[in-house]
Amino acid sequence: MIRLLAGLSGLATLAFATGSVLGGVPFYLPILSLVVTGVLLIADGVPVSTSRVPLVVRFLIGLFAFSFIVLAGLVWADEAGLVPEALQSFLPRASSPIIAAILVIVHLVICYVPVVRRIIDMANPFFEARTPTRLSMGYLGSWPMSLRTLGLGLFAIIIVLNVVQVYLLVRFNYWQNLFFTALQQKDGPVFWTQLAVFSMLATVWVIRGMLEMYFTGVLKLYWRQWLSERYVAQWLSDKVSYRLALDRKSTDNPDQRISEDVRDFIDQVFDFYVNIFMTSLSLYAFVQILWQISANFPYSIGNFDLSSVPGYLVWVVLIYAIGVTYLTHLVGRPLIALQFRFQKVEADFRYNLVRVRENSEQIALLHGEEVEQRGLKERFGAIFGTGLSVLYRRIKLTCVTLAYAQANVVLPYLLLAPAYFATQNMTFGVLSQTSDAFGNVQSGVSFFITSYASLAVFKAVVDRLTTFDHAIEQADAARNQGVKIERSVDANALSGSAVDILLPSGETLLEKVGFDIRKDERTLVTGASGSGKTTLFRVLAGIWPYGKGKISEPDEGAIMLLPQRPYFPLGTLARVMAYPLNADSFSKQELAEVLKKVGLSHLADMLDVEQNWAGMLSGGEQQRVAIARAILRKPTWLLLDEATSAMDEKSEASVYNLIREALPETTIVSIGHRSSLAAHHDRRLDVVRENGQSRIEEQPLAAFGTT
Numbered sequence: 001m002i003r004l005l006a007g008l009s010g011l012a013t014l015a016f017a018t019g020s021v022l023g024g025v026p027f028y029l030p031i032l033s034l035v036v037t038g039v040l041l042i043a044d045g046v047p048v049s050t051s052r053v054p055l056v057v058r059f060l061i062g063l064f065a066f067s068f069i070v071l072a073g074l075v076w077a078d079e080a081g082l083v084p085e086a087l088q089s090f091l092p093r094a095s096s097p098i099i100a101a102i103l104v105i106v107h108l109v110i111c112y113v114p115v116v117r118r119i120i121d122m123a124n125p126f127f128e129a130r131t132p133t134r135l136s137m138g139y140l141g142s143w144p145m146s147l148r149t150l151g152l153g154l155f156a157i158i159i160v161l162n163v164v165q166v167y168l169l170v171r172f173n174y175w176q177n178l179f180f181t182a183l184q185q186k187d188g189p190v191f192w193t194q195l196a197v198f199s200m201l202a203t204v205w206v207i208r209g210m211l212e213m214y215f216t217g218v219l220k221l222y223w224r225q226w227l228s229e230r231y232v233a234q235w236l237s238d239k240v241s242y243r244l245a246l247d248r249k250s251t252d253n254p255d256q257r258i259s260e261d262v263r264d265f266i267d268q269v270f271d272f273y274v275n276i277f278m279t280s281l282s283l284y285a286f287v288q289i290l291w292q293i294s295a296n297f298p299y300s301i302g303n304f305d306l307s308s309v310p311g312y313l314v315w316v317v318l319i320y321a322i323g324v325t326y327l328t329h330l331v332g333r334p335l336i337a338l339q340f341r342f343q344k345v346e347a348d349f350r351y352n353l354v355r356v357r358e359n360s361e362q363i364a365l366l367h368g369e370e371v372e373q374r375g376l377k378e379r380f381g382a383i384f385g386t387g388l389s390v391l392y393r394r395i396k397l398t399c400v401t402l403a404y405a406q407a408n409v410v411l412p413y414l415l416l417a418p419a420y421f422a423t424q425n426m427t428f429g430v431l432s433q434t435s436d437a438f439g440n441v442q443s444g445v446s447f448f449i450t451s452y453a454s455l456a457v458f459k460a461v462v463d464r465l466t467t468f469d470h471a472i473e474q475a476d477a478a479r480n481q482g483v484k485i486e487r488s489v490d491a492n493a494l495s496g497s498a499v500d501i502l503l504p505s506g507e508t509l510l511e512k513v514g515f516d517i518r519k520d521e522r523t524l525v526t527g528a529s530g531s532g533k534t535t536l537f538r539v540l541a542g543i544w545p546y547g548k549g550k551i552s553e554p555d556e557g558a559i560m561l562l563p564q565r566p567y568f569p570l571g572t573l574a575r576v577m578a579y580p581l582n583a584d585s586f587s588k589q590e591l592a593e594v595l596k597k598v599g600l601s602h603l604a605d606m607l608d609v610e611q612n613w614a615g616m617l618s619g620g621e622q623q624r625v626a627i628a629r630a631i632l633r634k635p636t637w638l639l640l641d642e643a644t645s646a647m648d649e650k651s652e653a654s655v656y657n658l659i660r661e662a663l664p665e666t667t668i669v670s671i672g673h674r675s676s677l678a679a680h681h682d683r684r685l686d687v688v689r690e691n692g693q694s695r696i697e698e699q700p701l702a703a704f705g706t707t
């Protein structure tokens with residue numbers, strides 16, 4: 001597509017050059033056309049590599065290049081006298097193709113600005129995604145398309161709507177002149193005509209606003225859905241979330257990054273681009289108007305005729321806007337740090353409340369309410385203090401901005417009134433139009449000056465997402481990096497030789513240990529608290545990334561590990577039991593039978609009940625549900641890490657007997673501290689911790705509990 005445009009633009013260059021030599025066509029058209037052709041070729045990978053320019057920028061370059069060719073073509077057609085008189089008023093200004101060509105060039109250049117490039121690189125994958133989706137537009141219907149078509153299509157519509165907005169602003173500006181002049185001259189017919197024109201313009205204005213809101217909202221939602229799903233998939237792929245949690249220094253709050261930061265990134269990248277685009281266009285349009293009008297307003301300071309400076313009103317507005325924006329910056333600057341602090345103390349307070357809610361039982365048992373109240377009061381004290389500082393700073397800032405807004409009402413008149421009174425034939429319409437153009441230029445300049453502050457906030461969001469990306473990449477790479485555990489498949493044993501198991505800090509927990517757990521015997525792993533039993537199980541289950549040595553074990557799917565505190569997802573009891581499979585993977589009857597077997601027959605009628613099961617069931621009952629899960633899954637190897645510790649000895653014995661009956665093909669490896677467990681196993685491995693290091697020793701079962 002871009003190449004086709006480059007070809008068209010190349011042909012246009014030849015046509016414009018001929019027109020220019022023959023006379024009529026302005027000399028800059030062939031030059032610009034040549035430059036646009038060059039940019040298109042570079043964007044398409046000629047002569048540099050294609051990957052340099054992201055798709056989303058190539059698309060924008062293409063869009064603006066197309067506008068350039070059309071606009072330049074119209075200007076050319078007008079010069080050639082091909083446009084009928086009636087259509088003259090619809091022709092673009094001679095300068096319009098210049099803006100389009102500038103936009104083409106600027107978009108290529110900004111690709112090479114490092115910070116902008118980082119932002120584009122983060123935004124681009126959405127616009128490249130070929131994932132099929134449906135664009136549904138309420139009553140109008142819905143259409144299948146790829147995300148890439150949807151994203152680029154909506155983006156193009158939004159840009160066109162913004163161009164329409166600037167066009168309308170300019171039309172309103174001219175309308176002011178005609179309308180107020182008609183009022184002043186008591187010209188009834190023109191007044192009524194202009195009122196009708198206004199109604200039409202206003203209607204288009206309202207419809208345009210609604211359309212922009214709709215398309216922007218839809219695009220942002222699709223984009224956010226895609227980006228959140230991508231992050232969630234990366235986060236939950238191949239144990240990345242677990243490894244991220246192990247390495248606590250790398251990323252805080254992945255939840256916040258996936259929800260708030262993704263939302264903020266999309267909002268800000270979008271608004272930032274659209275605002276810059278819109279403001280640039282409007283500045284361009286209104287600077288021209290103000291520049292032209294300046295000549296009509298003679299203004300002298302003493303003997304100096306200010307109006308002898310070309311476009312002096314533009315310079316005045318520039319100096320004024322820079323001055324006031326600088327003042328606003330001085331007064332408002334401390335607010336950024338204060339806001340940051342305010343968000344932090346708010347988050348601290350909320351986090352404390354959540355902790356109290358989650359641990360309400362412990363707090364009640366320990367009579368900790370008073371201490372908690374004091375803690376919460378202190379946290380709120382920080383909110384109060386910071387809130388007051390924010391308030392005072394805001395009042396000062398509002399004082400400046402309100403005064404500025406009021407001054408803006410009269411300032412243009414203050415500047416223009418002397419000329420208005422001194423010039424007999426100057427209409428009130430011109431005065432009003434000038435004041436409007438003045439306001440537009442001034443707010444455009446202010447936007448550019450203040451946008452650096454939003455860029456700072458924006459950068460913080462981009463940084464948080466980039467570090468998250470890096471952390472995910474690192475956690476993914478940690479699987480292979482520094483981890484020297486060689487795994488080979490052996491369906492009949494869990495064995496290891498010269499295995500070092502390390503902690504995330506690099507410290508050695510188990511050094512050069514060997515073990516051989518065979519399929520045909522039930523093994524009990526014992527050892528003092530903190531000796532490393534659970535970590536050994538994590539290594540066997542394939543989730544612990546820190547270590548080296550050789551391990552042989554069955555395929556990952558053959559091993560199931562039940563921890564002391566099982567995880568219960570939110571949802572129905574059937575879902576909890578079937579996890580991680582779907583609830584409908586098992587029939588209700590099957591689930592009810594297993595519940596009965598593990599001694600939870602009283603829950604058999606509640607399989608479809610949705611509630612916080614982890615909060616409602618006792619520790620022992622939760623462990624029984626986990627055993628039920630294992631019975632449903634029928635693993636070849638079942639690792640029980642104190643998975644029956646919350647049960648009394650009798651219940652524990654019946655659970656072990658049940659496992660033996662229900663899962664005759666399954667090999668059990670348990671971790672436990674109770675001597676009664678010896679009866680359910682054939683051998684014992686003891687993890688001994690001495691001088692800060694642990695080793696594994698074979699010990700007689702009979703000695704367990706008596707040592």
Ligand SMILES: Nc1ncnc2c1ncn2[C@@H]1O[C@H](COP(=O)(O)OP(=O)(O)OP(=O)(O)O)[C@@H](O)[C@H]1O
Binds near residue numbers: 503504527531532534
């Ligand atoms: N994610 C981690 N980060 C840092 N240290 C850890 C981590 N997990 C475990 N450890 C440390 O490793 C050591 C062994 O822990 P592990 O849980 O394997 O012991 P254990 O023998 O199962 O203890 P217990 O019988 O009390 O359950 C402990 O000192 C523990 O603090």
